[in-house]
Amino acid sequence: MTTSTSTTIQGTKIQLKKLTIQDLPVLYLLMYGDPNPEYKKWDAPYFPLEMIDKETYISKMTKQLNDGLDSIYLIQTQDAEPQTIGSLTYYWEHEPSNWLEMGIIIYLPEYWNGGYGTEAIKLWTDHLFQTKRQIPRVGYTTWSGNHRMVKVGTKLNFTQEARIRNVRTYQGKLYDSIRMGMLREEWEQSKSESTPTPTHNGGI
Template identity: 30%
Template sequence: MLKGTVVELCPVVAEDMERLYLWRNDEEAATLAAGSSMVVYSNISLDSLRTMYEENVRTARLDDKYNRAVFSIYTLDGVHIGNCDYRDVNPVTRTATIGIAILAKEYWSKGYGTDTLKVLLRFLFLRLNLKRVQLDTWSGNTRAIRAYEKCGFVVEGRLRQNEYVNGQYYDTIVMGLLREEFALAD
């Protein structure tokens, strides 16, 4: 487990699926987490989530943890509030892509996302020795963008009108962070 100031990143367990099911089918939480991908992110059954979890556990390889991993985000007092991941690790360029979703609404705008990012980035930069981490979000997700900027991420690109959320087009914002920039921001 990876601990921060207010959160702890833990392996995903079967019990997390019921909360994930509720969050993924909550329109507001799902929209912020998935943007235009909400169509495939939401409207998923609990049985489907359980099947996906069981399949991932069954096919997981120990050596794969360096290429991708998903964590459940818990508060230090044991409340499950979301998930985060890293993926697409390139061992030559020492880069990866991350994602984060604080899905429990009562924990929004209280620093849990920023602390989650710091914990995940510390792990990626210091333990996995990565050089660069990137992420993307849709331009209407201003809360997430603020959390990313607090951790030192900078906008590296913009895919114009690449997201369609609630009847409106938004840009996809691509952000990146170098190891030395994180050291300065932390």
């Protein structure tokens, strides 16, 4: 069963935790601790990783969080002491028409292929549809070299809405850009076909 509060979303393998100022040193280390991180080979590797020093990063992100930034959640393990293994984001492609996109990174390779990313995207999709009642669709963009992200979308019943061929170059080879999406009515149908959500009394 999935439960949520204003700052955490509980799953089975993982929990999603809203980013706070206290989390910034950990997130910085995951993102920039290695100048050539393994995760970057899959996370849009055709764009270079733009390094930033820790003090500048924390100062910049602290200001954004104090200004109300709510678009980043951490992916954490369900352990006695949860370990941060990744992050989820959303951003507006075009807010006036309620066009919202999401992103995900699992930074630690030992957590790839273990179902963590699949559960994270499922929880995040539910959260976005539940909290942003105006959006008609949720989606993400990946590339044909990232087979895991394409497979996850298919597994979660996202539709491959576009495939722009030979527009991403990595290590001298051409790849396609792939856009995956799910409509609100498709999400609602999938929820109605799953186990009914228990009713909650007294806010518990």
